[in-house]
Amino acid sequence: MKMTRRFVALLMIAGTFLCLFSGCAGEDPDKRTLTVFNWGDYIDEEVLQIFEEETGIEVVYSMFETNEDLYTKITSPGGDSYDVIFPSDYIIEKLISEDLLAEINYENVPNISLIDEKYLDLPFDPENRYSVPYMWGTVGIVYNKSLVTTEIDSWYDLWDETYSRNLFMMDSMRDSIGVTLKMLGYSMNTRDMDEINEAIEKLKEQKPLVLAYTGDEVKDKMIAGEAALAVLYSGDAVTVMDANEDLAYVVPKEGSNIWFDNMCILASSKHKTEAEEFINFMCRTDIAEMNRAYINYSSPQKEVYENLPDEIKTDPVQYPSDEIYEQCEVYEDLGDYTQIYDQLWTEVIAS
Amino acid sequence: MKNRIRRGKTGKEEYALQVEGIGSRRFAPMLALPFSVYMLIFIAAPLVLIVLYSVCVDPPGDMSFTLSHFKRFFDFENPVYLQVLWRSFYIAVISTAICLLIGYPMAYILSRMRPTVRNILSVLFILPMWMNFLLRTYAWMSLLENTGLINTFLTAIGLPTMNIMYTQWAVVLGNVYNFLPFMILPIYNVLVKIDPAVVEAAQDLGANGRRVFTKIILPLSVPGVISGISMTFMPAITTFVISKLLGGGQYTLIGDLIEKQYKVTGDWGFGSVMSVIIMVLILLCMNLMPSSSRDHAGGGLL
Structure with missing residues (x-):
């Protein structure tokens, strides 16, 4: 019984509040x-x-x-x-x-x-x-100068076994497949199945080397020095570089996404x-x-x-200089190929 | 019916008497109305929609019939999705087993304590759950990572570091940590309700401690165990944040895939297919367990 009474009391309180807010419902026509x-x-x-x-x-x-x-x-x-x-x-x-x-x-x-x-x-x-x-911005590699031993200037560095379990990829199908296509010298917007499949094979090959496929949290990880390399957007790169002096950013020589x-x-x-x-x-x-x-x-x-x-x-x-700018490619809508990209990307991370 | 209520002794029947006290018996079904409406709108309707979407080409736009999403899932030549389903199942089973192994003894010890002590302790068990589950999982990230607290400590005392972050064991750990209270509490609730007279009777008849446990306490606690298993297994098999954060996106579970279909790919049909499959799987698992005990399992007390 006590519970019932309490419940009724709560309902009444809720009701009172609703009445208070009822004034907000109608939109004032003069207000922009x-x-x-x-x-x-x-x-x-x-x-x-x-x-x-x-x-x-x-x-x-x-x-x-x-x-x-x-x-x-x-x-x-x-x-x-x-x-x-x-x-x-x-x-x-x-x-x-x-x-x-x-x-x-x-x-x-x-x-x-x-x-x-x-x-x-x-x-x-x-x-x-x-x-x-x-x-606007680019996609590139953020690396930790105190953790890398080679010069980082290519997407192939993400396939270098020196950095096994020491690199982050993006959990984003457009960006991860895109940079792989670029590495192989293809367009990031390709609809050629041979090119796409070649990129997917490369990504599957890379999987044992990858520490994690991440979203936004990668910024904190790189600041903490959790890994040597990470694929990141340029603006985020500026943010992490401000927080940790050891970090640097490069747009790989094969070109990238802008x-x-x-x-x-x-x-x-x-x-x-x-x-x-x-x-x-x-x-x-x-x-x-x-x-x-x-x-x-x-x-x-x-x-x-x-x-x-x-x-x-x-x-x-x-x-970035005009040279780098020229090498970069803008994403296009993939249309029907979105689903194909998605399915293949799922294969990579689920395999 | 009326007579039974008058004779009523159990909690349920007493409640029925109270309900009668509130108004006439015709009023009683009215009390169920709010919940029935709620069920219809928030449980039945979405279920119907999910099942409907699973056989549509491109819901909610193109609603023509197709089984292509099911075919895509059960592709035996390239069983990507079946592998994910198997992995989800396997990780959920391991997590549930570990929860049971840790949870049962804990619940047993708890139930043997003095009431004041065990009340405080059981609150302590639920206490972490007052904090958001996502925050707790994030906390594990900063504990487990290479530069995290645990490894910093291990290095400081000269021990080798352990690299558990971004492995499937990190996912299992996240599951166990998050769902353990769901295992302990139902078992504990059943154990404290066991009539001490039953145990005393067994002892009087010459049963030793081990026999009392195996012949009396364990069988009587089965309802709690079943409830605990289902309450741990279900969230474990459908989880998606834990695998993403602690597994680094490499140990994709079925929950991750479903989330992705809805939020990223926008393929609601395929997302619905996976939801339906996981629901059927859970239903099957629940049916395989003894059903006698479900009503008084004491689950859901959180």
């Missing part, structure tokens, strides 16, 4: 809001406050972990509640082909002129009708003007610099780059 969906830890959150103060637009900010995660969320029921999203290259291509993105009206985004042309008109979104560059995270507006967005205002704001020099300084990735914004100290401008990690 915007829902932003970005990668975790991928913005200086102070920027959002500045935006709210300057424009009076209320920002609802949420985060995702991977491109695939983002894709699943925006295509599931309720996905139309997002306005601005930050997908990477190959997902942008996929979203465009599925008519999920809105064309950007550049009259509302004059700051596009501040973006370096080098990063515009890329194959995944020719003419940038749907996306504005936010950050990726772009752009800002897009969903076709279903009901706040398109606010979304364009936000994108324009994010391209502004002071704001772009705040974000760059916070997340350490490379900014495509011209003025941000020009204002950087020379040591960062010439830092091969953050701003």
Whole structure:
């Protein structure tokens, strides 16, 4: 009986709270809001406050972990509640082909002129009708200078038995298969089954040497000196190198992946003007610099780059030379081959 | 029926009497309504959806019928997925066996203690579970790794380091650590409820300590053991975070594959097939165990 009474009391308390919140339900028609969906830890959150103060637009900010995660969320029921999203290259291509993105009206985004042309008109979104560059970077090898005995400059170093059980690979099918294809001299976007199978055989051969296939936690592991080598994104490399002086980063000589995270507006967005205002704001020099300084990735914004100290401008990690840039390849949407890649990657890690 | 309730002595029947006290007997089924609705929405409907998705081409988009996902799983020429299923089963069995080996004696010792002491101790057993399971698994990572606490300590006292991190033993360890309380508590609950008079009677009739244990206590505790096994085996065979974090993604379990199909690949059909297969497998395992004891197994008391 005591339990019953307690239960009733709890119900009443819950009821009271619900009444309190009922005021939040209806949306105030005059209030301008915007829902932003970005990668975790991928913005200086102070920027959002500045935006709210300057424009009076209320920002609802949420985060995702991977491109695939983002894709699943925006295509599931309720996905139309997002306005601005930050997908990477190959997902942008996929979203465009599925008519999920809105064309950007550049009259509302004059700051596009501040973006370096080098990063515009890329194959995944020719003419940038749907996306504005936010950050870019490369994939490479982070190595611990005190633990390596050879010069690290090639993807083949990840197959070197000297580093048996002393290297981390990414638990990411695009990146792991991609770097192997690149090592073999093929395109990272190949649809040639012979080339794909050759890469898969190589990965299976490498498996005994791999300590673990990791996600984000690899950053902590490398800082702690847990292994000699790891495949990592350039921005994460800057973060770990700041924390441990023994670490260094190299884009292997065979070339690598270069990726772009752009800002897009969903076709279903009901706040398109606010979304364009936000994108324009994010391209502004002071704001772009705040974000760059916070997340350490490379900014495509011209003025941000020009204002950087020379040591960062010439830092091969953050701003690789044009030679390296030319050797790198952007991921394309694999279409039907996504499933084939996935199945073969599962074979590698499950075998 | 009515008479039985009036004569009622057991807990269940007393409860029935109370229920009658609240209102008329017509009111009683109404009490079950919230749970029935809950079951329908959150248990029955998802189950039906999963089974339906497993025979669709590309749910929730293309819902036309196909068995291709099942064929992909049971591909005997290239049994990648069957290997994963076998590995999950094997790791779950080992983990459950270790839990039983550690858990039974622990539960037995606990049940022999004075009530105040054993109450404190049983709280201590559940205490770690008040912390999030993911955090506890992360903690094991920093304990086990090469530069972790255990190896730093071993090196400091001049012993060789042990490299257990990123092996399948790390996965087993994670399972045992996380699921041990689920083994101990059901067994303990059954053991404390054994009527001391039964044990005394056996002793009066000349049974020695060993015989009392093998002939009286062990058979009476079987319901707890069965409940403990199922409560350890089920989460162990379906786990996915432990294998990813402690196994370094190399000891892929069926739970990892299912998660991946939903979150990364977006192949819900194949994910559903694996969910259905694992459910059938668990159902089979549960049916193989003696069923008599399930109602009073005392599980789920956490």
